[in-house]
Amino acid sequence: MIPYHEAVREALDQALEMDPAVFVMGQGTDDPSGMFGTTLNLHVKHGRHRVFDTPLSETALMGIANGAAMGGLRPVYFHNRPDFLYLAMDQLVNHAAKWSYMFGGAVNVPVVIWACIGRGWGSAAQHSQAPHGMFMHVPGLKLVMPGTGFDAKGLMLSAIADDNPVLIIEHRFNFRRRCQVPQSPYRVPLGKGVVRRKGRDVTVVGVSYMAAEAYQAAEELAGQGIDAEVIDPRTLKPLDEELILDSVKKTGRVVVADPGWKTCGAAAEIAALVADRGFADLKAPVKRVACPDLPTPAGFTLERAYYPGVPEIVSAVREICTGGPRG
Amino acid sequence: MIPYHEAVREALDQALEMDPAVFVMGQGTDDPSGMFGTTLNLHVKHGRHRVFDTPLSETALMGIANGAAMGGLRPVYFHNRPDFLYLAMDQLVNHAAKWSYMFGGAVNVPVVIWACIGRGWGSAAQHSQAPHGMFMHVPGLKLVMPGTGFDAKGLMLSAIADDNPVLIIEHRFNFRRRCQVPQSPYRVPLGKGVVRRKGRDVTVVGVSYMAAEAYQAAEELAGQGIDAEVIDPRTLKPLDEELILDSVKKTGRVVVADPGWKTCGAAAEIAALVADRGFADLKAPVKRVACPDLPTPAGFTLERAYYPGVPEIVSAVREICTGGPRG
Amino acid sequence: MAPEMALKQEQLVDLYYQMLRIRKVQLHIESLYHLDEMKTPVHLCIGQEAVAVGVCASLRRHDYVSSNHRGHGHYLAKGGDLKAMIAELYCKETGCSKGRGGSMHLVDTSVGLMGSSSIVGGGIPIATGLGLAIQMKNQDLVSVVFLGDGAADEGVLYESVNFAMLKGLPVVYVHENNRFSVCSHVSARHSGEIVFHSLPEDRLFSRKIDGNSVTDVYEASREAVERARSGMGPSFLECDTYRIRGHAGSGDSPHGYREEGEMCHWQARCPVATFRDRLVTQGLFTEHDMLDMEQRIQEEIEQAFEFARNGAYPREEDLHRYLYHG
Amino acid sequence: MAPEMALKQEQLVDLYYQMLRIRKVQLHIESLYHLDEMKTPVHLCIGQEAVAVGVCASLRRHDYVSSNHRGHGHYLAKGGDLKAMIAELYCKETGCSKGRGGSMHLVDTSVGLMGSSSIVGGGIPIATGLGLAIQMKNQDLVSVVFLGDGAADEGVLYESVNFAMLKGLPVVYVHENNRFSVCSHVSARHSGEIVFHSLPEDRLFSRKIDGNSVTDVYEASREAVERARSGMGPSFLECDTYRIRGHAGSGDSPHGYREEGEMCHWQARCPVATFRDRLVTQGLFTEHDMLDMEQRIQEEIEQAFEFARNGAYPREEDLHRYLYHG
């Protein structure tokens, strides 16, 4: 059992070890806190030229990562929070994501971007966003959202090995847990979700940290006679559509739990997928459990009302399993 | 009957006339082509201090617009294409959209941002994007996508009068049409959609230019015995959810036609809405007709394959009205 | 003529008072932060008071100030309401941002504080836009923005300064160079002296100032502000100072990333203590005056914390309020 | 010693040949554009050939060049394949970007052209990143980026130049100042001379060059490139030139936004014609040589257009190809 951040750090350490083309950069990656511990002292072991701090120039640095990738390297670019990615959008969306297609495959951009959602602690509107829905919209990007330390390590190693731009969005709450993580390097494939709990009555898709909440909700629901299947998609793009549709075939009911905003977010996509290709199996409305369409408030009383979790998942499931139309 | 661009220009002209706080800025707003004609010679009439060119500094200029709005003005900031908005994301999403909420209503940001989707002509991946799905995801922004000259004028006047940041995304193909537009100023309310064609069998929601394609598809389908209702939401945020749900109550079937990318886009949101609150009325899968998840290719043979239109709408409707499950 | 000669005695004492008040507010926050009643990340400006106070002393009530995550000093120096600030740190409905913003998002429109961004550099173009509004409305106002050495890495500064020069806007960019962005020294991020000092004065008035000398800051700022008021365009003032504490909170260790001796060097240059000594030496200020001032401030602070603690928390049913205006 | 003295006769003639070839390709595109067979927005570099040619003459085959929307000259001068470029303008599968990119997105990795962005300024940080890769891999290469006066408005330039100086990267920023961004004169966007010229030479080597003199461009570029190769860090070269045509296409009027006489002034300074005259005057070049060269180029161009026209269009079933790599 190791802390979550150790799992990420182990992946980076091994990637740096295995491939001289890999390097790690980002604000504070070489500082005493080492990006929540994920990059701690890697600069000592692998050298300051391979693990380095950057200026606060998110726009340029994203392009610099792109250029370095075109020049044959494999940059892993760390951001403290996804809130700062808005400054990098042009180079991420207009460049990294489009380069392979735009040049007919002549050049590719194997860059990994990492950022960690900063929920809680009164972080407020500009330091707590979970904007992965935006990036899920972008063709050419791969989007990874691990839910366990095992996946965080294996997905990081896959992301670094991938020949395309991969955005990894972590969730700070996942860092609270210790996890069983094999020491040797391994890969968790991009585009493959996982069933975290088998069940017959309803499918709960939990994105990132919400997979853990969904699991807990399922345990609670079991006591109420509802047998929920919990799916952790692990990567949102490509999305493991078949895993979700297969589950719905069995259960006929879906709740999507997402740490992002509701409108036009990841939950909307998964709901729309089921409403089309899974419609024949559906016995009840498709429910989304997500943050309301609001900037995050600072105060904890409002935070409490803002963030959904186990209770909201339980009640959404109950609504469609007991009270809902055609229920 | 006036050209489409005249409708927009008339709105700006009148807003500049009526309210000294209004000003128009953006690259080329004062040049001989006047932003597709929408700003043509407004600087001559209203003065160069109220209608002016800007440096190519999209990041700062968005913040400058925000600051000017906080200082009591009503900026209307023009971008040639939404592709360039990625450079303005931080000031748009982290600042304009959050300012009112973040300060408990103490300060608001009445700024209008305008951009025009540049479909076709081999514009390729960086000059043809329709990324409105991203902005629809953002709490605090209002998002307007007009489909007719009448709406373009009335929505522009509402947007300028609104006390919040409003993003207007136009579609270049709408500019091909001439339209009946009242000369005096009027407002089309934000958040109200409109039924463009009444029908009983299926609801087709057409966003922006796709409303026109949907209308044409409906006419074609009428000849095949399918009576389609066409809805133009006009604003995507706030979205006129009741109008769509009321229609589905009647028809039981929905196709959403959107000029943007499919995954996590506006069509996903509308499909998810119906799959939840309209589920009891649904007789068939909810279909999305949208661009595939690809950067736009330059070549016209690929463009032809890339962009959906009347044929794709017709076939999606036919699929759920004749062949589909529970059809 | 030494700069302080231009300042009247009361003004000098007031500069000291302002700095001391900010310092004592910070220390009070720091001493209580571990109780976890202020559930919001605080960024203290201990050791940097002279920058906020010197600049704001050159401003009028309605002049604009744009601040950042480390904004307590700017807010107080500009005349922001102390009670409302502390209540905001407690995330109360009585806070200046009604508990929605927290420590990094302070606002007081009555004194030209139109909100502060916690996105580093976020305030720079906003201040520039306020300058544009001033110019377009022909107002007798100035717009000032405080930006850190981290913010100076951001391209938006280059774009904003260019725009301000292009239009001759009444904007003063105050570069509060405290050497660090979190644990990253400025030398790890910037390749040498910032480029804006090399522009000709008619395009951009620029000065490098001892940011721990409140009178130096005041004098330079006064000149910049006067230029702005008289239509001579923007200025760039770099105030050399030092972040004596950790980046955030009260437990954040200030060590592990500094040059040896640096801390001692700067502690000896404390802007509050050195200025007090000067005033005492010059006989403008007695031990008794000081005790009196300290006590007044202490009382005000305690009242502010009392006010904050007594305030109600925002109600859950108000979660959606303020998303849109009007 | 006049700069051209350092160049051998064949080199001078080759500089002329390169410029003439680019000019003639542009004119050919222009003359056929109205047929609407090239369904992609073209941005001609007529009048700016000396910048591309002078810079690329100082580079080696594998050195990197990052270009932009107005990239035909850069592509050809660096040695990009003419046939593949014209085929790309026809959006054919045989185009350098397989018809996916069009005129604004040219690529030829065999000569260090790693793709061009049509987002103004987009190539700047990418070139900087290529420079970082060169440095990290310890390669004997240089990374050059061509950027317009419009791109010089973007903050990403400031950020990139700072990073390149900080790390001492082998990057040459070539500011191709043709006065205009679409119809907007540089004076409407930039507040005076760009700030990078005022940095000390050990941080950033900078030069202002007559961008219509191919030898001046070559000499300055050679110096910058040599510095980069020997680890002396980045350079900034401003090439003064003029966009003699409209912004895009062939119908785009070049008029309605220029100072009177400006056009005549610059037409007289045509980089191709003036250099030819110089070579003829110096006796390095006869009328016969010229006709011969023109004819060779003309043949090559016609073959390239022939190749382009004969190529197949991308097939609809290949729409999804190349989204991901590997």
Ligand SMILES: Cc1ncc(C[n+]2csc(CCOP(=O)(O)OP(=O)(O)O)c2C)c(N)n1
């Ligand atoms: C754009 C952006 N990048 C990174 C951060 C994370 N961050 C918060 S405060 C801070 C330090 C900024 O340093 P500086 O501007 O010098 O201000 P100081 O903290 O020294 O007052 C950083 C990097 C951020 N908030 N915004």
Ligand SMILES: Cc1ncc(C[n+]2csc(CCOP(=O)(O)OP(=O)(O)O)c2C)c(N)n1
């Ligand atoms: C970020 C961005 N803003 C605006 C545009 C629209 N645009 C395309 S080309 C161009 C002109 C750019 O001028 P300059 O950089 O001087 O290059 P030139 O056309 O003169 O070669 C503009 C504004 C764009 N493509 N990208």
Ligand SMILES: [Mg+2]
């Ligand atoms: Mg600092």
Ligand SMILES: [Mg+2]
């Ligand atoms: Mg130009």
